[in-house]
Structure formats: structure tokens, C-alpha cells
Amino acid sequence: xxxxxxxxxxxxxxxxxxxxxxxxxxxxxxxxxxxxxxxxxxxxxxxxxxxxxxxxxxxxxxxxxxxxxxxxxxxxxxxxxxxxxxxxxxxxxxxxxxxxxxxxxxxxxxxxxxxxxxxxxxxxxxxxxxxxxxxxxxxxxxxxxxxxxxxxxxxxxxxxxxxxxxxxxxxxxxxxxxxxxxxxxxxxxxxxxxxxxxxxxxxxxxxx
Numbered sequence: 001x002x003x004x005x006x007x008x009x010x011x012x013x014x015x016x017x018x019x020x021x022x023x024x025x026x027x028x029x030x031x032x033x034x035x036x037x038x039x040x041x042x043x044x045x046x047x048x049x050x051x052x053x054x055x056x057x058x059x060x061x062x063x064x065x066x067x068x069x070x071x072x073x074x075x076x077x078x079x080x081x082x083x084x085x086x087x088x089x090x091x092x093x094x095x096x097x098x099x100x101x102x103x104x105x106x107x108x109x110x111x112x113x114x115x116x117x118x119x120x121x122x123x124x125x126x127x128x129x130x131x132x133x134x135x136x137x138x139x140x141x142x143x144x145x146x147x148x149x150x151x152x153x154x155x156x157x158x159x160x161x162x163x164x165x166x167x168x169x170x171x172x173x174x175x176x177x178x179x180x181x182x183x184x185x186x187x188x189x190x191x192x193x194x195x196x197x198x199x200x201x202x203x204x205x206x207x208x
Contacts, residue, residue, distance in 0.1 A: 002095040006185050007088065007114060008178070009100045011107050012122030013152030015133040017168040021122060022101050024175040029182075033091045035100040038064065041079035054084060072102065072109035083110070097182055104158035111161075118185050120178055121162040125169045127153070 012018040026032050038054040040061050049055050056064070061080045064070050073082030083100060091098050100110070100117075110117055124130040130152055134145050159165050164181055168174040185191070 003186070003191050005092040005095050005097040006182050006191075007092060007098050007100065007110075007117040008182060009102065009107050009110055009117050009119045010122060010178070011102060011104050011119075011155075011158070011162070012168075013124070013130065013155045014148045015130045015152065016122045016124050017133070017171060017174070018101055018122040020171050021168060021175050021178060022099050024171055025099060025178060028175060028179060029097070032097045032099060035083055035088055035098050037081050038070070038084050039079060039081045054087075071100075071113055072106040074103075074106055085113075097186075104155055104161070107158075108161065118164075118181065119162040120164045120166060120181060121159040122166055122168050122174065123156065123159065125167055 010018050010022055022034060026034050036050065036052070036054060038056050038061065040056060040058045041053075043049065043053070043055050047053065058080065061073075061082065064082065064084070065073060069085050070082040071085050071088060073080060075081075083102070083106070088098050088100070102110070104121075107119060111119065124133065127149070131145075131149055134148055166174050166177050
């Protein structure tokens with residue numbers, strides 16, 4: 001019997017480095033899958049359906065909501081985004097781990113529909129370091145940067161609702177810590193008790 005993979009839900013404020021950690025994890029663990037979201041927005045240049053996103057119509061997205069086909073979903077700036085349940089479950093049932101990078105609101109939705117998931121919150125070493133990282137990107141206006149920093153303070157309050165909190169002071173070290181969490185979760189009794197069953201079925205266990 002092959003155990004189900006681990007669904008890893010990763011969140012954190014903008015600039016905490018959760019995306020970088022996700023990509024490093026997938027490099028370290030080629031068998032791990034990065035969850036692909038469904039969206040109603042139009043594809044951008046260079047994006048591929050089924051790779052970057054599953055591009056669907058608003059009607060189709062609504063049907064997915066009605067049919068309980070999404071682990072979580074939200075509307076952002078007029079476009080809908082969500083995590084297809086069947087896509088994630090197909091991979092997990094192959095025994096492969098899946099990493100899902102979403103905001104805290106989406107994570108709390110997943111927690112209700114898939115409580116067996118493992119929830120990890122990535123935090124920066126300090127707000128000062130977070131500010132430096134966001135400014136270093138050089139891709140946002142001063143107003144947007146201030147808004148992100150303000151949002152980051154609010155998002156940090158969600159950290160207590162997660163199973164683990166990892167400080168991302170160095171990407172490699174943080175990614176290794178997340179990897180260790182996955183390994184530990186894979187060996188929890190609730191996931192591996194089938195091994196004991198198999199041992200007993202083979203006649204190794206004796207009644208006392």
C-alpha cells in the first residue's frame with residue numbers, strides 16, 4: 001500500500017520569500033509537485049494552460065465552486081483564483097507531495113476542507129529586513145510598497161493558526177527546515193500505521 005502524499009500549505013507576507021522557498025523545495029525534491037491554480041483571468045504572454053494556471057471561463061469557475069471542486073478560492077482585482085481539488089488529490093494519491101503557496105485566507109479555507117494538510121508560515125527575520133527585500137525588488141511604486149508593508153503586519157497575525165513557523169533568514173536553511181517538516185509528517189503514525197498492519201498480516205505479530 002502506498003501512503004498518500006503530504007499537502008504542504010505555505011503562506012507568508014509579501015517579501016518573506018515563500019515563493020523562493022517553494023521553488024527551492026521543488027529543486028531539492030523533484031518528485032514534489034507545485035500546485036497549479038485555476039483562474040478566470042486571461043493568459044499573459046508566455047503563460048501555458050495547465051503549467052502556469054488552468055485558464056477557465058467565469059461560468060466554469062462558478063461551476064467548480066458549486067460542485068465543491070475547489071479546495072479554496074478567492075476573487076482578486078476582478079479575477080477569480082482557486083485550487084482544483086481533483087488536481088491536488090490525483091497527485092497526493094500517487095504518493096507524491098504537493099506544495100500550495102497561498103495567502104492566509106485561502107489557507108484557512110483549505111484547513112476546513114482538508115485538515116490533514118500541513119500548514120507552514122514563512123516569516124522574515126524582522127520587518128526592517130522585509131522592507132529591504134521589497135524595496136530591493138524595484139518592481140513596485142512607493143505607494144504599493146507601503147501598502148504591502150502594512151498588509152504584512154496584518155498577515156503576521158495569522159501565523160498562530162499554522163502548524164509551523166519558519167524564519168527565512170537564509171533560503172537554503174529555511175527550505176531544509178520545511179523539507180524536514182515534510183519528512184517528519186510523512187512518518188506520523190496516522191500516515192504510516194499501514195506498515196504495522198502489513199507486518200501483522202505477514203504473521204510477525206502474535207496475540208498476547
